[in-house]
Amino acid sequence: MQAHARVVIVGGGCVGAGILYGLAKRGWTDVALLERTQLTAGSTWHAAGLIPSYARNINVGRMIKKTIEIYEGLEAETGQPVGWHKCGQLRIANSRDRLDEFKSYMSVADVQGMRAHLLTPAEARELCPLLDNDHMLGALYHPDDGHIAPADVTHAMAKGARDLGSKVYLNTEVTGFRRTPGGEWLVQTNKGDITCEHVICATGNYARQTGALLGLEIPAIPILHQYWITEAVPEIVERKKQGRPEMPILRDEGFEGYLREEGDGLMFGPYERTANLKLFAEDGVPAWFGADLVEEDFEAVSWNWEQALQLVPALGRVGIKANVRGPFQMTADELPLMGPAWGLPNVWLAEGVPGGILWGGTIGYYLSERIVEGGNSLDTSDLDPRRFGDYANKAWTREKVREAWGTHAEQKYPGQDMPAARPQKTAPSYARLTELGAVWGVLNGWEMPNWFAPKGVEAKDQYSWRWTPKGNFVAEEVLAVRNAVGLVEMTPMTKFEVSGPNAAAWLDRILANRLPAVGKATLTHHLTAAGGVQAEYMVARLQEDFFYLISTPRAERWNFDDLAKLLPADGSVSLKNVTSERGCFTVVGPKARDVLQPLTEIDLSNAQSPWFSVKTGGVALASDVRLLRVNYEGELGWELYHPMAYQRQLLDALLREGEKHGMRLVGLHALESLRLEKSYRAMYRDMNPELNALESGLERFIRLDKGDFVGRDAVLKYKARNDQRRSVTLKIETDGASTLASEGLYLDGELVGRITSGGYGYALGHDVALALLPERFSKPGTKLDVAILGEWKTAEVIADSPYDPANDRPRM
DSSP states (O other): OOSEEEEEEEOOSHHHHHHHHHHHHTTOOOEEEEOSSSTTTTTGGGOOOEEOOOOSSHHHHHHHHHHHHHHHHHHHHHSOOOOOBOOOEEEEEOSHHHHHHHHHHHHHHHHHTOOOEEEOHHHHHHHOTTOOOSSOOEEEEETTOEEOOHHHHHHHHHHHHHHTTOEEEOSOOEEEEEEOTTSOEEEEETTEEEEEEEEEEOOGGGHHHHHHHTTOOOSOEEEEEEEEEESOOHHHHHHHHTTOOOOOEEEETTTTEEEEEETTEEEEEEOOOGGGOOBOOTTOOOTTOSSOOOOOOGGGGHHHHHHHHHHSGGGGGSOEEEEEEEEEEEOTTSOOEEEEOTTOTTEEEEEOOSOHHHHHHHHHHHHHHHHHHSSOSSOOGGGOGGGSOTTOOHHHHHHHHHHHHHTTTSOOOTTOOOOTTOSOBOOTTHHHHHHTTEEEEEETTEEEEEEEOOTTSOOOOOOOSSOOTHHHHHHHHHHHHHHSOEEEEOTTSEEEEEESTTHHHHHHHHBSSOOOOTTBEEEEEEEOTTSBEEEEEEEEEEETTEEEEEEOGGGHHHHHHHHHTTSOTTSOOEEEEOTTTEEEEEEESTTHHHHHGGGOSSOOSTTTSOTTBEEEEEETTEEEEEEEOOOSSSSSEEEEEEEGGGHHHHHHHHHHHHHTTTOEEEOHHHHHHHHHHTTOOOBTTTBOSSSBTTTTTOGGGOOTTSOOOTTHHHHHHHHTOSSOEEEEEEEEOOSSOOOOSSOEEEETTEEEEEEEEEEEETTTTEEEEEEEEEGGGOSTTOEEEEEETTEEEEEEEEOSOSSSTTOOGGGO
């Protein structure tokens, strides 16, 4: 085995081969793939090989599209057959909610570039005559989906990479990793050591073991899944004699599984529910396990079989030829962990991949792009391994993986918070707010109120694709903020402290806005080299060389890792994560000053505490409270960042004083409406690493004249373009359902843009959305068409900040 390589890939399944191929196609061929046994030996060889493109998430859908594109060209390029069957996929809707889901998806599919059709029951039966379902309301059909031979496609990508000069070493087990004094990685194996610049882990069922060698706890655990293959089915044999095409892969929520042709028979893969779900190798894959299967478990899916036999009678008229039951990786959100490993330079993860055949091609493409080009051409944030924080320990992962796979086929709703492994992280306010009707959601492991149920109303969330009665209570919370005062529990916000003699100069080179003066705060962004938005921070300057940074809860591990990897080696800058040390309450609304002033000796007048000012002092019995006169709601208000130990008494004091002024507890759902009415952009939705900061409408926060900073050249280059896209605000008159995100915008039937986020503006009485449009369509008054649950609505471009456009109210 060679002693040096630019990149070492650990793992020879479909994902590892895809990365090897992706790097080779980008010109990086000094790459060695190390596989402990043989290619495909883990989960790849026994996979069902399905390629389903359905995903309401715009980025996930686009990534799957890339997999299909890569696989369809492999055979011609490499001469290696891949067994690609482009038979399509048919999903049956038996309920209004499922049909609503499909209707909502149709416009998103157009934005993703995926072909999709909403079919009538008669059209569905024509495509799949074996289906005998009298209850279906409709069906979703993807004609470009299909299935592929897992081993063949893996070997094709490996061959394509080897033909370009990459190396594959079999029977080579990695036993350790060590950082060299020069900053390279020494990979230890049973065949000797190999030194490299980059390490990529794609070890499938071994992810937790590989991670442990690097000091990482990988939030993934294998689950067991099984499918059966039948003897020849007469109807399929007859179809082939007639030269008819293969029937589409069938998914019916009635039996919660998939059914497809396999030779002259059928393959049936039912999904186990949580109670019956078995995990695999929680404590490590056994030494004896390789290209092996485990014993079938019919009892775990007996109900699926009973339902399937009723809906597809042909399945019960033939014998069973084989059962295949084996492990594959699963994460809490059923998405891979693809991207940088936290705390380790030049270590990359491609682990926790639930369906390596589906993801192998696209992970190979986009991870190689990230490594070689320094960034991605589309937003891969949903897959970044750092989206999970240190709360994602083994116990949490075990429960969430069981829940994720055990509810895989169940109806899911926008914004749904699943119940397993909760509550996990709670602020001291949790018990008191629960008494007061909090309906809890979860952010970064923290419990955070979604909305508050009044007395007599069940404190349980209401999920639907349509409006539900909770909207009336959310409206009351919004109007309380607009007309009186609200209290928002914001403890989950990510909080860092940056200090040291070089802190200001260091931050100034990273952030796109000017740093604030002492006692002031400002909103600023950490851009990518390509000009996208990597992070958004509210930066408060507490002392000349002491800064307090606040960002979205989701980004705690992510942002800390990005900043930590940029710290100077001389120790002149200190970065500290204080997220769990400080809680936050936002007191916001026209009467916010009336509530707060009696509780503090700090002068909260405009003269002494103007907009975007920062003061530190006591509030009620709480000491060392950082009062930032900023908020996400667009009203007079303060964010109170306090030591966590004081939180319970501080809450009680605020509630007592607030009662005099009609204060209302306010949850995340109201906060979303409030920020949309102000056209405030949200991280990972309206701004992200893919979109240039100018596309996201952040001009006023980008100081191109302040000197060099990360991404400045890319922003200048985009500014000079004559085909710019703009983030705009839309007004949409809706009834019964609201826009969500990623819906297409049309002009005279032509797709011209997409919504990035949206919802109901309770103070305005209509939907408000943020959208991406070409500059020529971005002028106020432009009218476009958007489909909401299949019904066409008019979306009108309006000026930003439809509520209080002059920003007079925050300055009150």
